[in-house]
Amino acid sequence: MKLLVRQHLQGMKERGELDVLLPQLLSELGYEIVHHPRVGGRQAGVDVAAVGPDPDADGTRSILLFVIKSGDVGRADWDGTLQAVRPSLGEVLDDYIPNRLPHQYRDLPVAICVCMGGEIQEGIRAQWRGFVERQSTEMLNFREWNGDRLANLILSGILGKELLDPDHRSHFQKAIALVSEPEESYRNFRALLDALAENIGNDQRGTTHLRQMMICLWVLVGNGLDADNFEAPYRACELAVLHAWDALRRCPESAKSRHAERKEILDHVLSLYFKVGQKFMLEKIGPHAAQQHALSAAVRSRSALDVNLALFETMGRAALLGLWHHYIGCSTEGERQREHLKTRNRLLDLAISMVNVNPTLLAPMRDDHHIEIGLLMLLAQGCGRLQHVDHYLREVANRLLFRYVRRSHWVTHYTDYRQLARHPLDLGDEYFQQSTCGSVLVPFMLAGLERLGASEELSALLEVVSGELPHMTQQVWVPSDQTDDCIWRSGETIGFGIPLATRDSDGIGVSLSAEIDAIVSEQQQINQMKAVQHGLVPLLMTACRHHRIPLPPHFWFQPIGKSV
Structure with missing residues (x-):
């Protein structure tokens, strides 16, 4: 395992990685951190300062000043630029120690530590040794914290x-x-x-x-x-x-x-999630998203099911990451807000491009694909671009009812891959009713069409639901008082499943959108969840998408004119 950790440290960047890891490691080992890394502004050569035992001085309590560099320190890294090691050490000696060292630590021995993920190369070791011998005093010493030492500290601590x-x-x-x-x-x-x-x-x-x-x-x-x-x-x-x-x-x-x-x-961890998401969605998938069938072909499977599942997964990730940037952007201001909203718009463009050139996204195979469709609609509404995706919801509805009527690869509540691969086992009524006994996607589609004012598609889908799916229980899921204690790690769906009435006692169709709005008004337990109270709504969306929990109707896109 040391080799794995050592290799990882070797490749870590100076900013955002090593300078994040080191304070966490020192804190865990019992050091008191007195100076954290900062972005912008002068640091006088010191990235991290900590008070604690100096392992190279028999554990003498000292103040350790860390100069962090990535990878190996070679000739160019030693004295090639203003950000190289030697100029940084000069700043520590000339500025930080005389001017910025906290007063209460001035009587402690000082250890200036060059910290790197790799090691000091042999080509400059003589220069390093000469510098150390000239500058060292009784109260000032220099230390080398290389990747091997960091790996040992990580493994031991x-x-x-x-x-x-x-x-x-x-x-x-x-x-x-x-x-x-x-x-x-x-x-x-x-x-x-x-x-x-x-x-x-x-x-x-x-x-x-x-x-x-x-x-x-x-x-x-x-x-x-x-x-x-x-x-x-x-x-x-x-x-x-x-x-x-x-x-x-x-x-x-x-x-x-x-x-x-x-x-x-x-x-x-969130920062790492955004970094990986950006590289994955925008840098790796983004350049190919607008090419006809490119992402479908990249799945490298002859199975239509594999392509469908992979593409819905990718679209959901793009929409969720876009919603993260939307909520963060709306809670900040200035340049940071502009950057988040710019990334949000790029992710929406990516998802729309996927829909336009990959027809499989018009035909969801699983009922829980309402999560991905719902996230996309919510993101579009947040961007003020609902008109760019309303055709998508209409087309999904048209294909949905066609497959129910023709009994051709209709949407099912099954999620197990083996069951989906065999679906449909037959076209008989017994299997059809068994595989469509309950749905969240159908009421989501009906409510969405109603909110979009798509009366033609709404009427057609209602007719099919009434004629072909009278056995289906249309329902929504809402959190309960216990949901907050179990949803995050294990994804347990403790909550309320609420069936919806599509007809009143006189057999007259009811407004599903109005019924869902009433449920949202009555079921307010979601507002007691700490993530919602702290403005971290995308956390709950992340839990729903990751653990495949139905998206609560509170997150279904709102009637036209309402904001998200």
Whole structure:
């Protein structure tokens, strides 16, 4: 496992990766962090400052000033630019120590540590040794924290035997080794997170397990990016976001220090999720999204089912990532807001392009594909571009009713791949009624058509539902008071399934959209969930999409004129 960690450290970037990992590692090892990395502004050469035992001075309490560099430090990295190691060390000596060192630590010995994911190359080791000999004093020393030392500290502190037992290490190693086999890699990573989650309480040990999760995730993502395979890293990031939020949600805000630490971990995991999502959706898939059948062909399967499932999965990821940027953009301002809204619009364009050139997205195979369709409609409405996707909902409705009438590969509530691969077993009434006994997609489509004012498509679909599907239970799912305690990690669907009435007692059709609005008004337990209270609504959408939980009607796109 040390080799895996060592290789990952070697490839970590200076900004956003090593400078995030190091403070977490030092904090876990008992150091007091007195200076965190900052973006923008002068840092006088110091990326991280910490107070604690100097391992190279028999554990003497010292202040350690870290100058962080990525990879190996070669000749160009030593003295080639203003950001190289030697100029940075000069800034530490000339500016940070005399002017910025906190007053209460001025009596402590100072250790300036050059920290890197790789090592100092032999070609400049003589220059490094000469610099150290000239500048060292009784109270000032220089240290080399290379990738090998960092790997040892990680393994002894955060991923050590006492914290990551052999069974857990086995899951971790398999997740990394099988990163090019996404399903197996994700399965092992999920087993690792489930095992760690059992020990995440409200104490400091629980925070340690969270840091374990974050570093394991970093290693997995790094190996996935190196292998140019984003599937397992993306799914792992999505699951890790839910685990990190659940740990933060359970930590009482009165425990300010632990709460702040867990919030910082959630921010880092979210940042990693956005990074992987951007690379996956915009950089890898984006250039091909508008090419006719390109993404369908990229599935590399002769099975129409495989293509359908893969394309709906991809569209849902694009829509969900776009909604994350939408909500963050709407809660910020200035340049940051513009960047988030720009990315949101690019993701919507990507999803629309997919729909236009991949006909399989017009014919959902599973009832839970209402999640992806619902996220897309909600994103379009948030962007003020609902008119760009209303034709999509109409066409889905037309094909839906046609397949029900002709009994040709109709939508079913089955989710097991083997059942879907055999579907339909036959065209008889018994199997048809069994495979269409309940649906969330049908009421979603009916309500959506009504809200779009698509009266022709609405009438046609209502006629088919009345004539071909009188046995079907149309329903919605809404959270209950217990949902917040179980949805994030395990995805248990504890909540209320509410059947919908399509006709009143006199047999006259009712407004399904109005009935759903009434349910939304009555079922307000969703507003008691901490994610919603803290403005992190996309967290609940992420849980629904990742765990395949029906999208609550509170997230169905609103009637025209209402905002999301």
